[in-house]
Amino acid sequence: MGVEGEINRFLQILRESRQRGLVVVGTRDMIGWAEKLSRYASGDCAIVAPSSKGLSSLCKAWAPPGSIERILGGEFSAAIIAVEGLIRPSIIAGAGETIRSRGFLAIVADPPGEWDPGPPGGTGLYRQYLISSIKDNPLHLWVDADAGRIVSRSTDLSEGVGTSWSLDGYKPSPASGVPRKLAAACRSESQARALEALARFLRGRWRSALVKGDRGRGKSYVLGLALAYAAWRRLIGRVIVVGPTPLSVQSMMSGLLRGLEVLGVGGYRVVRASGGEVVRVSGAWFRVAYDPPDTAEPAPLVVVDEAAAVGVARVRRLSWRAGKTLVATTIHGYEGSGRAFARLLPTILPKPYMELELAEPIRYLPGDPLERWLYRVFLLKAEPAEPEDLSELHAVEVPREVLARERRVLESVYGILVQAHYRNTPDDLLAMLESTHHRIYALTAGGTPAAVADVVIEAPEAEEEARIALDRLLYMAGASDAAFRGWRVSRIAVHEKIQRRGLGSRLLGYIEERARESGASLLTTMFSRHDVIPFWIKNGFTPFYISPRYNRVTGEKNIALAKPLDERGGEIVEAASKALSHKLVLAGSSIYRDLAAEKLALLLHSTPPSTPPLGLTRVQARHLEGFLKGEAMADQAFDAVYIAFANALLATRSWNPKDPRVIGAVARVVQGKPYSEVASIMGAETVEEAVELVEGFLREVLEDARGIWSSRVIP
Ligand SMILES: CC(=O)SCCNC(=O)CCNC(=O)[C@H](O)C(C)(C)COP(=O)(O)OP(=O)(O)OC[C@H]1O[C@@H](n2cnc3c(N)ncnc32)[C@H](O)[C@@H]1OP(=O)(O)O
Numbered sequence: 001m002g003v004e005g006e007i008n009r010f011l012q013i014l015r016e017s018r019q020r021g022l023v024v025v026g027t028r029d030m031i032g033w034a035e036k037l038s039r040y041a042s043g044d045c046a047i048v049a050p051s052s053k054g055l056s057s058l059c060k061a062w063a064p065p066g067s068i069e070r071i072l073g074g075e076f077s078a079a080i081i082a083v084e085g086l087i088r089p090s091i092i093a094g095a096g097e098t099i100r101s102r103g104f105l106a107i108v109a110d111p112p113g114e115w116d117p118g119p120p121g122g123t124g125l126y127r128q129y130l131i132s133s134i135k136d137n138p139l140h141l142w143v144d145a146d147a148g149r150i151v152s153r154s155t156d157l158s159e160g161v162g163t164s165w166s167l168d169g170y171k172p173s174p175a176s177g178v179p180r181k182l183a184a185a186c187r188s189e190s191q192a193r194a195l196e197a198l199a200r201f202l203r204g205r206w207r208s209a210l211v212k213g214d215r216g217r218g219k220s221y222v223l224g225l226a227l228a229y230a231a232w233r234r235l236i237g238r239v240i241v242v243g244p245t246p247l248s249v250q251s252m253m254s255g256l257l258r259g260l261e262v263l264g265v266g267g268y269r270v271v272r273a274s275g276g277e278v279v280r281v282s283g284a285w286f287r288v289a290y291d292p293p294d295t296a297e298p299a300p301l302v303v304v305d306e307a308a309a310v311g312v313a314r315v316r317r318l319s320w321r322a323g324k325t326l327v328a329t330t331i332h333g334y335e336g337s338g339r340a341f342a343r344l345l346p347t348i349l350p351k352p353y354m355e356l357e358l359a360e361p362i363r364y365l366p367g368d369p370l371e372r373w374l375y376r377v378f379l380l381k382a383e384p385a386e387p388e389d390l391s392e393l394h395a396v397e398v399p400r401e402v403l404a405r406e407r408r409v410l411e412s413v414y415g416i417l418v419q420a421h422y423r424n425t426p427d428d429l430l431a432m433l434e435s436t437h438h439r440i441y442a443l444t445a446g447g448t449p450a451a452v453a454d455v456v457i458e459a460p461e462a463e464e465e466a467r468i469a470l471d472r473l474l475y476m477a478g479a480s481d482a483a484f485r486g487w488r489v490s491r492i493a494v495h496e497k498i499q500r501r502g503l504g505s506r507l508l509g510y511i512e513e514r515a516r517e518s519g520a521s522l523l524t525t526m527f528s529r530h531d532v533i534p535f536w537i538k539n540g541f542t543p544f545y546i547s548p549r550y551n552r553v554t555g556e557k558n559i560a561l562a563k564p565l566d567e568r569g570g571e572i573v574e575a576a577s578k579a580l581s582h583k584l585v586l587a588g589s590s591i592y593r594d595l596a597a598e599k600l601a602l603l604l605h606s607t608p609p610s611t612p613p614l615g616l617t618r619v620q621a622r623h624l625e626g627f628l629k630g631e632a633m634a635d636q637a638f639d640a641v642y643i644a645f646a647n648a649l650l651a652t653r654s655w656n657p658k659d660p661r662v663i664g665a666v667a668r669v670v671q672g673k674p675y676s677e678v679a680s681i682m683g684a685e686t687v688e689e690a691v692e693l694v695e696g697f698l699r700e701v702l703e704d705a706r707g708i709w710s711s712r713v714i715p
């Protein structure tokens, strides 16, 4: 049988078993084979190929390798990857998740001996890892089409894969309120249970609900069914649906339309975008409309699909101003682990809050082998082993070769990072295996990693990704010529069961020693989880930069800190940190107004003392004396109080950043917050109490700092 016959036979096995499989075709005729494969799928496919190949119209959907998100949210009989050179893990993982039951993922690549899916100039470890992983796939066919031979094949139909979706186990809860015919439109028990809960949510006093689950679980669809229920019960009027693209909310719209149909709600109008996507469904008393994240405005009911792609800041803003908010988010998917994000959502969504999880896949059968393979190869569900005995700890560098070779090590290292960090993507694996400027360090207990750090060696001549902290540092210090090296701790995490026992600090100490030995002038870090600032300060780091913009993913501003390792590093960190202290005080009421006052105080306290470019006029000095004598309120002499307080804060460090009076004065004077907010920041019972505490404190501090501000009166 020729190669084509083999492929036909393999695809037949997929169709009969309803499982999904992987086809790899090695050939020099990439275009010809991409065309053949699209014919096997009768054109119901998505293709990932550069525009130069002229393949973009071959399938229903096309994405260039740099914008895989263009096909995500779609669903096809096949996904074809026809990309020369680098095939990022996120392309394979993303394309794989768009395929329905019985379908196939195809990679058209160079002939086997010549194929290198890794980046040019890399280590070659990703190639090695991917090739051995393909051979481990239980349902795959790899052919060398030009030589007419099979490279490897496995048709082990996985056990434990279901044969269809079923609602057999589902018995409606008493008084669920969901009509039977609507429940019957669900495909899994957990989807039907979620629908019941969402009906309760829509009827009751709940403010927000989160539907979470892995990809293809029917999260979006059940939101649509729930909206149909709400329309039928006349519980909704204006609803906005927010998602990264109109394509990404189509499953929700399908659920809505199907729900309206089975409930017999008629007389509504459907508006489609130019690409055919449903963007609005409006009936006599309800209107469900898609709104892009950038322009979405709160409404009585807001539905956010793919919340991780919409971003924390937007979800927070919309949900607080909406009547009710329904949110769907993916825990594990092509974009990596959204586990930490799913954990963050309950802390930002308004209460009362309800959470639901969908377990069984719907796009393909439960236990599908391609899903299991993608999750395993790209570590989307990596679970770290828990170290047992912490009495003997060893800090080590984990060589890339070991990560590529030893699955157990790779899983625990990766698992700790996935568990702790907001967002890991499959491409992190590529960076770990291939990028020569990344290094992985671990603290192991009995051979099991207990803490892990990913360090980037930043050098002035390196590409931008490998000098992000260095660039900010030079900018802040007003320097441009420095030619030194820094090591940036890009991620650090301790196994979640053993945090706050000194392990993180110990690993950081080890990294510091290695950085010193290598001749680096600095150790730096940059992150947006403001809750861990104390960890860095406790370990001797000095803040030197806070981004004026929000991190799109976390909704917080990035903060950078550094620890100098030699004299030159010390000079530049000091200059940059002083510049930051001036920004914090002088721009505290504008770009840094949203920083928590206690974080601003803490950061400021960790910068070196300096003299700010601020003096009082004689008139201001007179107003200030009036305030100090109790003849005027601080607000009456606010400009003078601000200048004198800024001088005192910047020039001395005798104040305690944890003192609520300091935090209150920072919130009021530096950040210009209203006393109502200052009172709650300080924990004061009334606004009057807050005013009294802040004014009393200001009088004390400014009296003590008289020597500082009085010498700066401009004649
Ligand atoms: C660049 C980045 O990766 S920033 C993100 C850091 N990583 C994370 O947030 C992931 C989750 N957290 C963790 O993995 C760990 O808690 C780490 C890495 C932050 C700290 O490691 P740990 O071993 O837990 O901290 P360690 O015991 O060494 O802490 C030393 C001191 O730092 C401070 N500290 C540590 N963690 C925190 C925290 N989450 N919040 C506030 N202070 C902290 C405390 O002062 C602590 O001393 P204490 O416990 O006596 O009060």
Ligand SMILES: Nc1ncnc2c1ncn2[C@@H]1O[C@H](COP(=O)(O)OP(=O)(O)OP(=O)(O)O)[C@@H](O)[C@H]1O
Binding pocket: 073, 075, 097, 185, 186, 187, 188, 191, 213, 214, 215, 216, 217, 218, 219, 220, 221, 222, 251, 252, 254, 328, 330, 362, 363
């Ligand atoms: N009850 C159902 N009846 C028919 N089709 C369904 C049903 N539930 C889900 N589907 C279909 O299954 C596929 C996956 O569902 P959906 O998109 O809602 O999943 P999801 O959990 O939101 O995952 P993803 O984030 O991957 O889109 C979609 O094509 C959807 O239309």
